[in-house]
Structures are given as C-alpha cells and as structure tokens.
Amino acid sequence: MKSLHARHDPLADTGFQLRVLTQAEAEGARLVPFAQRLRESGLLPLRPTTLQTMQLNVGKMCNQTCRHCHVDAGPDRTEIMTRQTMQLCLDALARTDIEVVDLTGGAPEMNPDFRWLVEQISALGRQIIVRCNLTIIVANPKYHDLPEFFARHGVRVVSSLPHFSAARTDAQRGEGVFERSIRALRMLNAVGYGVEGSGRMLDLVYNPSGAFMPGSQAALERDFKQRLAREHGIVFNSLLTITNLPISRFLEYLLESGNYESYMQKLVDAYNPVAAANVMCRSTLSIGWDGQLYDCDFNQQLDLPVAAPAPQHIRDFSEAALSARAIVIGQHCYGCTAGAGSSCGGATVNE
C-alpha cells in the first residue's frame, strides 16, 4: 500500500480532511462542535500546564504502511528532520527543564542522524522515549543492534502491537508484521527490555484495529501479558491504549468502510470532561520534521501549527511565550477525550 500522498488522494490535502471533519457541524450541528463541549467543561480556551515533554517527529519515512497511520507515513515519504533542525531542538531543550524527549516518526530510526540525536539528548540527561514500530529492528542488519543501542542510552521503548493475534495485527499493519514484531520483541527481551527489575522499560501500544474504541487498559494489559507470555515467551512492562483519531489514513478507512459517521458519534457520545482536562497537548510540545511547532502530533499532521503570537518555529523557541498560548482544537480532538482518554502515554483517566 502506498501513502495517501503518493496516491495523490484528496485526503492527502489536510484542508480537505478538515472540511470532512467540520462538515457535520456545518450541516446543522448534528455533531456538537468540540469547542462547545470544552466550553461546557470550563476548559475553553484550552491552556497549557507545565511543559514536560518535547515530542520530535523526526520524519515521515517508515518501513511500514499501516492502515490507521495518522502520519500517512511509509517508504515513499522523504520528509526527514536534518541535523541542523535537531541541533535547534537540542539548544531549546538545554534551556528548559523538560523531562522527557519523545522521538517519533515514521520510523524514527530511519533518520540517518537518529543515533546522534539520541546520544545528544542522553548527554543532556533527559529521559528518552523512542516510538519503535518493532519491525525496523529486523528489517535490515544495520538495525539489528538497536536493542543494545537503546539499552546503552537508557531509552524507554514504546512499541505498537495492535493485538496478540497475528490476524488482527496484520490487518492493521501489513502482512507478516506480527511475526516480525515477535522476533523484534524477543531481541528486546534478550537485552533485558520488559524484564522485571532490569530498569529497561518496554511498553506496548494498542490501537483498535477497526472502527471501535479501546476497552479497559488494565484488562487489555492483563490479556496481552498472558497471551504473549504463554504463546511467545514475551514480557513487557505496560500496555498503553490509544484511540484512533479520525484523520489521515484512519479517516480514509472510516470513509471507505462507511463507518465515519457512526465512529464520530461514538467519540462524541463518549466525551469525558475529566479526559479533556488531562489531554497531553497541555504538557507537550510537538515539533515537526522541519522545525515547525504544534500542540500535538495530530495537529501536526493536519497542518495546524501553534496559535500566534506564540513562536512558530523551534529556532524562536520561548517557553514563556508558548505557555501563554491557547491550544488549537478541532473535531478530531474528540478522539483524545472519549472514554478513559487517549494520549501517547495511554489512557488519561484512572479506571
């Protein structure tokens, strides 16, 4: 499968995506505008809390083309963060107390300066998260030592595995992905990742493989741990459940399968004001491959930069100016505020 971008699909135009998302609103407000729900919850305008996480999207290049990918990443995407932009991020990071740097993509490891970046962040003493798609570890011999490299720099590995069954995983992420993911998990386990007491953290990410919301994070974690241990001898630390947001290739799936309206209604009906108060954009700054600043990775993929007068590019980074901004919201934000909430760290509301 090619990316929307390579197929010249209308959905590759983020303006088109935003029109789809706001259409129901325009046609008589059948779906309540998200801003209205936030206002009712006393959260409008949505303001940042303390900046805890800098999330760097180091490129859209990926060895996989998952059907739900909100980045529209794939082997045909060439956008990649340069070392110069990385240096700007590091300079900004050094001037702050930001605790966590969250590296994402695409497959972040495919950026030629990825290892250099990890070494630099590690030298600054910040916690590093790498959002590893697992299969990259076994995709090419040059990546086989990634588990050791991660371990050397104290990286917390967060990896997508949609399901403990091969069929459900492959349906979302491509034929053979489950088997390759299991091989990669074994390599991570072999250097201590996910093993209790090792201090090497391996979390798995569960995205529903279809037009439904994630169930209880605790219950799914229990099932995943039991099945992966029993059937594959694999261990991990935590399972993070993430709701699929109705953008990019998941939006394509929703529209093509006829599930768009019912899925949106499901999200709207499940709006949770407690989850809305805990959204990750309040404590995260998202930086695009070209250094542009966004409130979250989803806004980034919809070309919705941080609101002016906050700085728009990492070269102009100012924590004070950014902390005064109003976070940009839209109908897609229902995805992060439904049910137990959804963030890059999983559910945001305790069950």
Added chain:
Amino acid sequence: MEKATYYNPADLAKFGNITEWQSEMGNKFFAYYAEVFKDGALTEREKSLIALAVAHAVQCPYCIDAYTTDSLQKGADEAQMMEAVHVAAAIKGGAALVHGVQMMNKAKELAM
C-alpha cells in the same frame, strides 16, 4: 412508509428510553445489567463473549451488534468470537437433539 423490517439498528441507541414508561423497574434493570458486566470472577472480555453467544441463541440482532462491538473493544479476536457463536450453536442444537430422547420414549410407549 412501511418499514422493510421490524428491526431498526437506530433503536439500539434508544434502549435506555424503556425507563420512560416504567422508570423504577427500568432503572433497577439497568443497575443490575451494569453490575452483571463488571469485572468479577469472570473478566469483562469473558462476559462479553458469553453475551455474544447468548445473543445468537436468543437471536437478538440488537444484542449481536452491541456485543460484536463490545467483544472487539475488549480485545477479543475473530476466532474467539466465532467459537462463542459455535458454543451457542452447539447448545441450541444439543437442546433440540436431547428432546429426541423424549420423542423416543413416547414412540416406544406408543409403538408395538
């Protein structure tokens, strides 16, 4: 206009409205219902699969829609869901067949 079927999928979302005409009993039913499906000696996922099987046994299209979605949400896969349907089929089939013993008893009683 005449409906094509007695069942309308949109009616599932109106299930809660049954409390309008008998709120006390309706509310008690929903409170009980919520309690039944909580994690207990059985997990929520196991209860959802039981509900899916029962939905097929009682042939309730609303319940089949609801518990297919719910089973997926709770992490069940297609193999588990189809096995649940087979459990329902086995019990329904078995229930019909076991009455064959009654038929045989009666036939033996009547026949020479």
